[in-house]
Amino acid sequence: MPNTNDDKPSVNSLVLLYATREGQTLRIVEHMQRCLQQAKVPVRILALDACHDWPCQRHEMAVICSPVRYGKHLPAAQRFVKKFGKHLDDKPSAMVSVNLTARKPERSTPNNNPYLKRFLNQNGWQPVLQAVFAGALEYERYPWWDRLMIRTIMRMTKGPTTGGQKYEFTNWSAVEHFCDQLVMLLEEKA
Structure with a gap:
């Protein structure tokens, strides 16, 4: 499992929480980690299935990353958001949806991607930042x-x-742009 570059409390740190089936979401998350580390943001990666307790006490922001399979985000993402919804609302949070529908420009943004919209509506969660990336x-x-x-x-x-x-x-430039948005948000909160 990928490791952290700093486990000390930090006002502008984050944890990337992911679910994956074939590994593309993990590749996206690892790319995000490298981008954030280059921006000097302390970041660690955790699998959603491994989170039995709230994993973000020492982190400013949680970023949930999940692929879509047969029209739904993976069950690990559903369970996590249902279990820790109150915690997600207490601090800035973000959601990344990885799906093949996003390969089409008319379905590649949070506002026009039906899977992300449905996931957020079903869970009553409104993350500060949202992103949709096409998978593989x-x-x-x-x-x-x-x-x-x-x-x-x-x-x-x-x-x-x-x-x-x-x-x-996957549009890797879009992933990098999203990381830039995360960094800006963390700097605003510092």
């Missing part, structure tokens, strides 16, 4: 049933259906 598609990593279902969805949405290669849709 690698058919060979999926069990045969998932491959069949995802190909069907991709065919309907005019996405790639050919196996044998990885389709990466």
